[in-house]
Every structure is written in C-alpha cells, then in structure tokens.
Amino acid sequence: MFYSKKFKKFYNLKHCFFSRKGGFSRGLYKGLNCGRGSKDKKKNIIMNLKKVAKKMSVKNNHLILMYQTHSNKVIEIKKNNYKKKIRADAMVTKMRGIALGVVTADCVPILIYDRKNKIIGCIHAGWRGAISGVIKNTILKIRKLNSDNKIYATIGPCIGKESYEVDLKFFKNFVKKSKKNRKFFTIKNRNKKLFNLREYVAKKLTEQNVVIDHVNHDTFKERDNFFSYRRSTILHQRDYGRSISTIKLI
Numbered sequence: 001m002f003y004s005k006k007f008k009k010f011y012n013l014k015h016c017f018f019s020r021k022g023g024f025s026r027g028l029y030k031g032l033n034c035g036r037g038s039k040d041k042k043k044n045i046i047m048n049l050k051k052v053a054k055k056m057s058v059k060n061n062h063l064i065l066m067y068q069t070h071s072n073k074v075i076e077i078k079k080n081n082y083k084k085k086i087r088a089d090a091m092v093t094k095m096r097g098i099a100l101g102v103v104t105a106d107c108v109p110i111l112i113y114d115r116k117n118k119i120i121g122c123i124h125a126g127w128r129g130a131i132s133g134v135i136k137n138t139i140l141k142i143r144k145l146n147s148d149n150k151i152y153a154t155i156g157p158c159i160g161k162e163s164y165e166v167d168l169k170f171f172k173n174f175v176k177k178s179k180k181n182r183k184f185f186t187i188k189n190r191n192k193k194l195f196n197l198r199e200y201v202a203k204k205l206t207e208q209n210v211v212i213d214h215v216n217h218d219t220f221k222e223r224d225n226f227f228s229y230r231r232s233t234i235l236h237q238r239d240y241g242r243s244i245s246t247i248k249l250i
Helices: 042-055 127-132 134-145 166-179 181-186 197-206 228-236
Strands: 013-017 072-079 090-093 099-104 108-115 119-125 151-155 165-167 186-189 192-195 211-214 241-248
Touching: 013 108, 013 165, 042 241, 072 134, 090 134, 099 119, 099 228, 108 134, 108 197, 108 241, 119 127, 119 134, 119 241, 127 134, 127 166, 127 197, 134 197, 151 197, 165 166, 166 181, 181 186, 197 211, 197 228
Parallel strands: 072 090, 151 211
Antiparallel strands: 013 241, 090 119, 099 241, 108 119, 108 151, 165 192, 186 192
C-alpha cells in the first residue's frame, strides 16, 4: 500500500494506492486483483474488493467503482445514483461513508481533494482520457459544485517514462494536439519514442491550478507490486490484473 505524504496530512481524508500484494487471486492475477473486467474468478475479485472495503472502513457496497472505457466522462456520485452502474472515467462526490475507487494497470490513478468544500474525486487517466480532457472535465465538475476552492491532487503509480515505448503515429497524434507536447517524448530509436505519461498528466493538472504531489512508482518495472497491461502483452499473457486506488471523506 502506498500513500501521498500531502494527503496523509488531511485529517478528514482517507486514501490508499493499493499494490497487488495480499489478495486472494492466483496465477496471472496473483494478489489483490480488483479488475471486474478481468477474466479472474469472480469470487476472488469479490473477496479482494471486500478486503479493500474493510481497509477503507466502508460497507462492501459503499466501495464505488466505475466501468472505465478511456473516456473523458465525469459523474458526480450522489445518494440517488451510487448503487447504479457508473459508466465513466472519473467521479466526484460530497458524500461521506463511501469510498471512490479507480482500477489501473499502467494508466494513471489520480485522487482529488477540494479542501475548502470537502469534495473528493478520482480519475482514470490513460493517454486517451488524458488527451481528450478527462482531467480538465473533473476539475470543472468540482468547480461547478463550488467555484471557491483549493484543489489538491496526488498522481499514483503508473507506467514510467523509460517503460512507455510508442510509435511515431502516437507521437504525431500528441504533437498535432499541441506542439508543446513534444517535451513529453524522448527518442528511443528511429521508429520509436518514449512517452512520459506521468508528466503529461501533471501538466494537465497544473494548467487547472491544482496543487499536485506524486506517489512515483513504475507499474511496468515493479512486477511484485503492480499489475501491468504492457508487461502482460510483452509476455504474451492472455490477461492481466488491475490495482485499485481509493479515497473517502471521514
């Protein structure tokens, strides 16, 4: 389990970036696989999520997850919708007694806290969601609830810049969006570049005047700690697990 030093100082907040360690899953999913979209045994996923709920001190059905699709959609969680299927890649809420969760396997989990208005949020930020505005949309959603705010974000474990090899088409897609995006890429060879997803996401947050800190771990390199979609693909594995990151108001 990993924590933000900044978020640990907020007395009315509980959060955690869970590693893959300590769960009930076996084989490819060994450990705390919380990916309901994975092909892991459902009973193992349920037990893993129950363990997370217990750690976060919430009822099992008060651990709220999303059906993530790499979109830029943000939903506010309220009493009238928290039991429904949440089809989004970001959530915000003022509700107490629930924990918001995001699952990742190389993408960036971002936890959000508006200290002035006691609003929390979480974001699933892969490159698709990040480039299409999921971060900006989340901050705008919080500001719509209250425009006078002080927003903090912690950027969790994700694929590191040395591990994220991309082709020229990928690179050109970002540069087409903005020439300034060149700075997030370094050359690997003639046909490949390395992409710094963490710094790209951080830039999107600072553009919205959000105060950030990092829980800086490379999910691709740290095999014992995290699941990784890219690592599983390179190893020709049939599937992969997902780690969970959570936040709640106390």
